[in-house]
Amino acid sequence: MFNNFFQIEARCGAARAGRLCTAHGEVATPVFMPVGTLATVKGVPQETLEELGVEILLANTYHLFLRPGTETIRKLGGLHRFMSWERALLTDSGGYQVFSLSDLRKVREEGVEFRSHLDGALHFLSPEIATAAQIALGADIIMAFDECTEYPAGREQARQSMEMTARWATRCKKYFEEHTGEAPWKRVSSFEFQVSSSRSDTGNSKLETGNSSQLLFGIIQGGMHADLRRESAERTVEIGFTGYAIGGLSVGEPRTLTREMVEATLPHLPPDQPRYLMGVGTPDEIVEYAALGIDMMDCVLPTRAARHGLLYTSEGKLAIKNARYADDAGPLDPRCGCRVCARYSRAYLRHLYSSNETLAAVLNTAHNLAFYLDTMRRVRQAIDLGHLAAFLSEVRSHSLNSSAHREDPA
Amino acid sequence: MFNNFFQIEARCGAARAGRLCTAHGEVATPVFMPVGTLATVKGVPQETLEELGVEILLANTYHLFLRPGTETIRKLGGLHRFMSWERALLTDSGGYQVFSLSDLRKVREEGVEFRSHLDGALHFLSPEIATAAQIALGADIIMAFDECTEYPAGREQARQSMEMTARWATRCKKYFEEHTGEAPWKRVSSFEFQVSSSRSDTGNSKLETGNSSQLLFGIIQGGMHADLRRESAERTVEIGFTGYAIGGLSVGEPRTLTREMVEATLPHLPPDQPRYLMGVGTPDEIVEYAALGIDMMDCVLPTRAARHGLLYTSEGKLAIKNARYADDAGPLDPRCGCRVCARYSRAYLRHLYSSNETLAAVLNTAHNLAFYLDTMRRVRQAIDLGHLAAFLSEVRSHSLNSSAHREDPA
Numbered sequence: 010m011f012n013n014f015f016q017i018e019a020r021c022g023a024a025r026a027g028r029l030c031t032a033h034g035e036v037a038t039p040v041f042m043p044v045g046t047l048a049t050v051k052g053v054p055q056e057t058l059e060e061l062g063v064e065i066l067l068a069n070t071y072h073l074f075l076r077p078g079t080e081t082i083r084k085l086g087g088l089h090r091f092m093s094w095e096r097a098l099l100t101d102s103g104g105y106q107v108f109s110l111s112d113l114r115k116v117r118e119e120g121v122e123f124r125s126h127l128d129g130a131l132h133f134l135s136p137e138i139a140t141a142a143q144i145a146l147g148a149d150i151i152m153a154f155d156e157c158t159e160y161p162a163g164r165e166q167a168r169q170s171m172e173m174t175a176r177w178a179t180r181c182k183k184y185f186e187e188h189t190g191e192a193p194w195k196r197v198s199s200f201e202f203q204v205s206s207s208r209s210d211t212g213n214s215k216l217e218t219g220n221s222s223q224l225l226f227g228i229i230q231g232g233m234h235a236d237l238r239r240e241s242a243e244r245t246v247e248i249g250f251t252g253y254a255i256g257g258l259s260v261g262e263p264r265t266l267t268r269e270m271v272e273a274t275l276p277h278l279p280p281d282q283p284r285y286l287m288g289v290g291t292p293d294e295i296v297e298y299a300a301l302g303i304d305m306m307d308c309v310l311p312t313r314a315a316r317h318g319l320l321y322t323s324e325g326k327l328a329i330k331n332a333r334y335a336d337d338a339g340p341l342d343p344r345c346g347c348r349v350c351a352r353y354s355r356a357y358l359r360h361l362y363s364s365n366e367t368l369a370a371v372l373n374t375a376h377n378l379a380f381y382l383d384t385m386r387r388v389r390q391a392i393d394l395g396h397l398a399a400f401l402s403e404v405r406s407h408s409l410n411s412s413a414h415r416e417d418p419a
Numbered sequence: 420m421f422n423n424f425f426q427i428e429a430r431c432g433a434a435r436a437g438r439l440c441t442a443h444g445e446v447a448t449p450v451f452m453p454v455g456t457l458a459t460v461k462g463v464p465q466e467t468l469e470e471l472g473v474e475i476l477l478a479n480t481y482h483l484f485l486r487p488g489t490e491t492i493r494k495l496g497g498l499h500r501f502m503s504w505e506r507a508l509l510t511d512s513g514g515y516q517v518f519s520l521s522d523l524r525k526v527r528e529e530g531v532e533f534r535s536h537l538d539g540a541l542h543f544l545s546p547e548i549a550t551a552a553q554i555a556l557g558a559d560i561i562m563a564f565d566e567c568t569e570y571p572a573g574r575e576q577a578r579q580s581m582e583m584t585a586r587w588a589t590r591c592k593k594y595f596e597e598h599t600g601e602a603p604w605k606r607v608s609s610f611e612f613q614v615s616s617s618r619s620d621t622g623n624s625k626l627e628t629g630n631s632s633q634l635l636f637g638i639i640q641g642g643m644h645a646d647l648r649r650e651s652a653e654r655t656v657e658i659g660f661t662g663y664a665i666g667g668l669s670v671g672e673p674r675t676l677t678r679e680m681v682e683a684t685l686p687h688l689p690p691d692q693p694r695y696l697m698g699v700g701t702p703d704e705i706v707e708y709a710a711l712g713i714d715m716m717d718c719v720l721p722t723r724a725a726r727h728g729l730l731y732t733s734e735g736k737l738a739i740k741n742a743r744y745a746d747d748a749g750p751l752d753p754r755c756g757c758r759v760c761a762r763y764s765r766a767y768l769r770h771l772y773s774s775n776e777t778l779a780a781v782l783n784t785a786h787n788l789a790f791y792l793d794t795m796r797r798v799r800q801a802i803d804l805g806h807l808a809a810f811l812s813e814v815r816s817h818s819l820n821s822s823a824h825r826e827d828p829a
Binding site: 047048049051052053054055056076077081084085086091092093335336338348352353354356357359360361363364366367368370371372 | 457458459461462463464465466486487491494495496501502503745746748758762763764766767769770771773774776777778780781782
């Protein structure tokens with residue numbers, strides 16, 4: 010039942026290049042998924058994302074649950090239609106964001122009570138409610154509602170959290186199976202929309218209302234304990250999902266530990282199903298994890314760093330505010346083929362950033378995403394050609410700062 | 420000598436449709452010039468402005484003088500190259516912004532001493548310095564350095580200010596004539612640029628380094644006194660410029676008075692030269708002034724209003740934050756053909772604005788500019804077809820709030 014939506018087409022060591030088939034088009038893997046928290050990649054119009062070759066975007070259930078509300082989006086035909094994005098979407102379950110609220114949340118067996126970071130209003134998320142919200146949003150890939158284990162956490166705390174996640178995973182799967190076919194786009198013909206698909210000039214309508222469904226992925230937890238990771242993987246696989254995510258990492262632990270946990274988990278995941286490492290990473294990290302056999306990753310780093318004027322280039326990371334760029338007529342990255350590098354100089358980008366101009370965020374984000382997407386394109390090509398090791402050492406020689414970033418609540 | 424850069428091709432009543440020929444391409448008139456204060460129309464990439472059909476942009480000398488500095492831009496090849504905009508540019512002289520600083524400035528015969536709105540640093544602008552700055556920037560059309568008369572101002576104050584403006588105009592013209600051919604793009608071949616024209620994918624290189632020059636426009640002042648306006652016009656025309664701007668309006672006076680002053684000035688301007696009304700206006704105002712025989716206008720209103728979620732449509736002005744749009748799947752303006760209206764719903768735009776997302780400003784600004792540019796396209800067509808009166812009454816029936824806006828210092 011799994012292989013009809015994920016095909017591995019090439020291997021190179023542990024790495025694999027493949028295709029993820031969703032109801033909204035195919036996604037070449039390994040893939041980096043830009044984060045569009047509130048149904049927008051901050052500052053970047055959807056037409057630019059299409060131009061960049063983005064095939065799948067991530068959006069955050071927690072944020073959309075609060076604004077504009079998942080029911081509002083469902084009534085408007087689902088997230089694809091709401092944000093006019095006809096390619097694939099993945100939503101997280103909200104587990105990570107609720108975890109990040111720390112003092113504002115109370116975890117019980119039934120679910121999590123939390124206060125909105127916006128207005129302090131009390132809300133409740135449970136495996137069933139988070140799954141229902143994701144069905145209402147209608148992303149192609151949706152995630153089980155997990156409890157993200159704190160870092161650091163002792164063995165007993167990590168075990169309890171992992172076991173709660175496993176019990177919640179069972180409930181998510183049950184709810185999901187009882188509500189198959191309820192994604193808004195599965196019922197699209199029963200709605201009357203004023204902005205019809207034909208008005209969109211994306212020229213890329215991939216909507217299929219036929220035999221495709223949403224796909225539910227499970228999430229592995231277990232803190233920084235290799236044996237709990239293994240146990241979490243085994244229990245989650247036993248419940249059975251169409252893909253598996255490694256969660257609870259990039260929560261403040263050192264990078265070597267992240268890698269150790271990924272390596273402890275991977276052997277216990279089915280080899281023919283997609284593996285998603287949540288919340289990583291830097292350009293060199295995404296290459297390294299692809300080399301370990303990860304198929305999907307997401308991170309706010311390229312977009313958030315862009316807004317802070319930190320730009321990734323073939324020569325390393327660059328802080329555009331630096332005075333040395335004030336009269337630099339050269340392109341941001343001479344080896345980059347993106348629109349920003351083709352058209353604008355470092356001097357201009359520096360001026361926009363220094364002057365606090367909105368266009369700085371717009372252009373910087375487009376470039377950083379181009380850099381990440383191009384990196385993954387090269388990873389896939391290197392896997393195809395069997396040259397991944399060479400590419401990996403090239404990337405390491407430009408190694409960038411390590412730290413991973415996901416979308417926090419506020 | 421004047422008619423080689425401005426041709427009137429059609430007339431309808433007092434209105435005229437024509438073509439302004441600049442060193443960076445032709446501009447169909449009447450034209451509305453979007454404001455790109457700091458060498459950027461806030462939030463909108465240059466490729467989007469090209470797509471919208473923008474043929475000329477305005478930039479502010481005062482702002483660029485402070486950041487990044489006109490000498491920096493000159494060294495980088497001038498403003499066109501700096502901001503990667505190969506179509507026409509107009510710079511104001513800084514007179515209006517310095518005027519807006521009120522307490523921070525001291526006006527003397529020699530020029531104006533003022534404190535930067537950014538850091539309080541002391542600066543000095545004079546007719547010569549402002550003209551030199553505009554030559555360094557290299558805009559196709561540059562403006563004389565004027566003293567913008569306060570509102571309200573008594574006759575004597577208005578007369579003194581108008582006379583100062585006339586004396587300054589003579590000095591501007593003298594300086595300009597002594598420095599012809601010094602625009603950075605006139606010497607472009609002597610520079611070595613890393614970002615060459617060929618890297619730009621605008622597909623629209625209009626740079627001519629041959630027989631074209633910068634054009635200097637004079638500015639009419641005279642406060643709200645019709646006789647002083649006439650005298651200012653006569654004196655400015657006597658000095659002789661390639662075009663004439665009506666300045667000192669949209670400074671807080673009622674709209675009827677603005678119109679009265681425009682009507683008092685126009686008969687005293689040469690009929691075959693371009694007439695530029697500075698700092699107006701609303702969509703209905705730009706149509707009305709075109710009908711009076713104005714050829715060029717600029718205003719921050721469409722871009723600033725967009726950032727505040729105020730959107731111009733064929734059905735009037737719309738505040739997108741309004742709760743009624745939260746579940747409105749229809750396009751912003753069903754009669755607008757812009758990319759934003761073709762792709763995104765009111766519900767989505769409302770969500771972006773309510774969530775304080777950067778994309779709100781990006782999309783709203785693109786739409787408002789499309790609306791303004793389309794309005795002027797229809798004005799030109801109506802003049803061509805002799806139907807301007809009918810178009811004017813159609814526009815008046817959707818009459819929008821009156822008030823005019825220019826770029827203040829901060």
